[in-house]
Amino acid sequence: MKTFIFIGLTIILFGCKKIVTEIKEVPTPIKHSWLYDSSMDGLQKIILSTVNLNDTTLVCSNRQIMDYVNSNQLNGSMSGNFLELYEYSGYGSMKPPSLSQRIGVFPVDSNRLKIFSVFNPIDNYGNFLFSPTYSSSATSRKGFPLAYFGSGYSIVDDRYILAPFEIDYTNEIARCVLIRVDTTKGSANSVQLGSATYIDLKPATSTIDFTSDGYYSYSFFNKFFILLSDQFYRVDTSGNVKSFGSQPISSTSGGILRMFRIRNNLFAICYSNTIYSIIVSTDFGETWSIFANNVDPNFANLTFENVDGNLYAYYMSHIFKFSLSGNSLNYVELDNDGLETNQITGINKAGKCAFVSTLSGLYYRDTTSFETPKK
Numbered sequence: 001m002k003t004f005i006f007i008g009l010t011i012i013l014f015g016c017k018k019i020v021t022e023i024k025e026v027p028t029p030i031k032h033s034w035l036y037d038s039s040m041d042g043l044q045k046i047i048l049s050t051v052n053l054n055d056t057t058l059v060c061s062n063r064q065i066m067d068y069v070n071s072n073q074l075n076g077s078m079s080g081n082f083l084e085l086y087e088y089s090g091y092g093s094m095k096p097p098s099l100s101q102r103i104g105v106f107p108v109d110s111n112r113l114k115i116f117s118v119f120n121p122i123d124n125y126g127n128f129l130f131s132p133t134y135s136s137s138a139t140s141r142k143g144f145p146l147a148y149f150g151s152g153y154s155i156v157d158d159r160y161i162l163a164p165f166e167i168d169y170t171n172e173i174a175r176c177v178l179i180r181v182d183t184t185k186g187s188a189n190s191v192q193l194g195s196a197t198y199i200d201l202k203p204a205t206s207t208i209d210f211t212s213d214g215y216y217s218y219s220f221f222n223k224f225f226i227l228l229s230d231q232f233y234r235v236d237t238s239g240n241v242k243s244f245g246s247q248p249i250s251s252t253s254g255g256i257l258r259m260f261r262i263r264n265n266l267f268a269i270c271y272s273n274t275i276y277s278i279i280v281s282t283d284f285g286e287t288w289s290i291f292a293n294n295v296d297p298n299f300a301n302l303t304f305e306n307v308d309g310n311l312y313a314y315y316m317s318h319i320f321k322f323s324l325s326g327n328s329l330n331y332v333e334l335d336n337d338g339l340e341t342n343q344i345t346g347i348n349k350a351g352k353c354a355f356v357s358t359l360s361g362l363y364y365r366d367t368t369s370f371e372t373p374k375k
Helices: 002-015 297-301
Strands: 049-052 057-061 065-070 079-082 103-109 112-117 127-130 160-168 173-182 192-201 215-220 223-228 231-236 241-245 255-262 265-272 275-281 289-292 303-307 310-315 318-325 328-334 344-350 353-358 361-366
Touching: 049 344, 049 353, 057 344, 112 160, 112 173, 127 192, 160 223, 173 231, 192 231, 192 241, 215 255, 223 255, 255 297, 255 303, 255 310, 255 318, 265 297, 275 297, 303 344, 310 344, 318 344
Parallel strands: none
Antiparallel strands: 049 057, 057 065, 065 079, 103 112, 112 127, 160 173, 173 192, 215 223, 223 231, 231 241, 255 265, 265 275, 275 289, 303 310, 310 318, 318 328, 344 353, 353 361
16 A cells, blocks of 8 residues: 555656746847848849939849849849840959949940940840940050949930040050930830040140059039049040140149039049149039148048939948038038948939948938938
8 A cells, every 4th residue: 555655656746847947038139220121132232333213213233233123112022134144254343334324334345335224234225335446556555444443434414425445655645435325216215326426635735644554434514524544634525625634733743533523513632742632623624723732531532422412422331421511521420330341332312212232232221311420
C-alpha cells in the first residue's frame, strides 16, 4: 500500500513541474526621416540621374536602366526600360546621362552619342545614334570627352545639345556640334535628328591657349556654358559664341570649377593659387564681377541643383539649401537622417515627395519636411 502511495506522489510531483517562460522586450524599429524605397533591386539601385517627368512620376536612370517611379505607389512595382542593353561599351559607365523632361543623351563610346526619348527610349523611333564629322587634321584629338564632373552634355529647351568632339592643341582650335532634336515628327514621343550645326571654338584673344583635357558643361537661361581645356565659353542655340578665356574676369586668373543660379543671378566658383572666389553675372552670363574672395574651399566640392525655384547642393550624404539675401549668400545644412554613408547623386521632387537618389537606392520624404534643418 505504501508503495502505491509513493508512486502516486512521484507522478503528481513530476506532473506539476514549474514552467518558466522568459519574456523579452521587442525593440522598436528606428524610423528615419529619409525612408528607403524598396521598389528597386540590383542594378536599378545605382541611380546616376533623375528628372521629374510630371507631377507624380520621377525618372531614375543609369547608363543601362531607366525606371519610372510613381510617387503615389512607392515600395511597390515599377516600370522600366533597358537603355543600352545591346550596345554597352563601358565608356564612361559611371557618368550620369543628361536628362530633360523630354530627351536624354550620353556617349555610347568616344565616337557616338545616344539620344533618346525619356518616354519610350527603346522604341524604334525613341532613340538614335549620332556620329560627328571629323576634320582631316593629323594633329587633332578626336572623340567625345567625358566630363570631369556632372553629366557632360547639357540639354537646352528639351531639344538642343552641345557636344565638343575634337580639339587641336597645335592649331588652337576645338570643334563642337550643336544638335537640334526633332520631337514633332512620327509617332508620339519619337525623336530624330533635326539638324547638326558645327561650331569652331578658339581661345579668347590675349589669354592662355588650350592647356589641358578638362571639360564640363552647364546650361542656364537657355544658353550653354562650357569649360574646355581651360577655356570658358557661352554658346546660345543659334550657335553664337562668347569666349572668356580661362574665366570671365581678366583681373583674376584661374579656372571655373562650379556654376549655380539663384533667380536671375548666375554664380561661378573660381580657383587660382589656392584662393577660391565666387563671381556673379546679373545679365545671363554676358558680364561678370567679383562677388566674394577667399571663400571656403569646400564650396568647390558641392554639386548644385535647382528644384522648384530653390537652390540646393549636396556632397557625399550631406544636403544644403542656399539663398541670397542682398549681397549675402547664405546656406543651411538640412536633415539627412537615414542618408548617412550614402553617396547622393541627385535631388528632386515629384508629387508630395522629395527624393534623394544615391548609388545604393532611392530615398524619399514628404516635401513639407524636406527643408528641416539638421540638428
